[in-house]
């Protein structure tokens with residue numbers, strides 16, 4: 642794992658960072674906040690019992706909800722504290738500690754890979770093309786990738802577009818929200834739909 646991963650840097654600087662992240666979402670859930678916009682979009686794209694990778698799953702908010710909708714979910718994240726929380730809250734999912742830059746799940750090909758919650762902006766600088774390449778290698782026939790992140794957090798839309806091409810992918814659609822508002826010049830959030838360029 643690269644020492645420059647930005648999430649891991651935050652954990653090193655603040656050992657309570659992961660616990661804070663877990664409790665933040667528990668509080669939002671207790672307040673009745675809607676935490677499932679990403680899962681609703683992904684679920685609408687797939688038939689029942691689809692194979693889904695929650696890439697950079699954190700404490701399992703997205704993958705756990707998708708499993709409740711009957712999908713077969715694997716979640717991968719670098720942060721062992723977040724994975725432990727995911728295992729406790731959503732035991733029906735196959736949660737794993739791992740680095741997306743080295744993703745290697747030989748037994749798995751996914752109908753959809755979802756990468757939500759700004760994961761792309763926490764990757765070690767320069768590793769995004771490799772991460773996207775590993776996503777591409779884990780797609781089933783007709784599999785798709787959906788990536789969402791804030792484009793004002795140090796990893797810009799233009800760099801992402803270059804990295805998508807470098808990874809052998811093509812962006813088939815781009816929106817500014819998980820409920821599919823248009824992406825415009827003013828947008829500061831991107832929801833990008835990707836497929837292997839070889840299909841087109």
Ligand SMILES: C[S@@+](CC[C@H](N)C(=O)[O-])C[C@H]1O[C@@H](n2cnc3c(N)ncnc32)[C@H](O)[C@@H]1O
Pocket residue numbers: 646648696697698699700701702703717718719720723739740741742756757758759760763764765
């Ligand atoms: C803001 S959290 C989002 C978590 C989850 N997707 C969500 O929406 O709640 C960002 C996550 O990206 C993970 N992450 C960053 N770089 C990673 C990498 N190279 N491999 C695996 N996970 C990574 C972090 O460990 C962290 O859990």
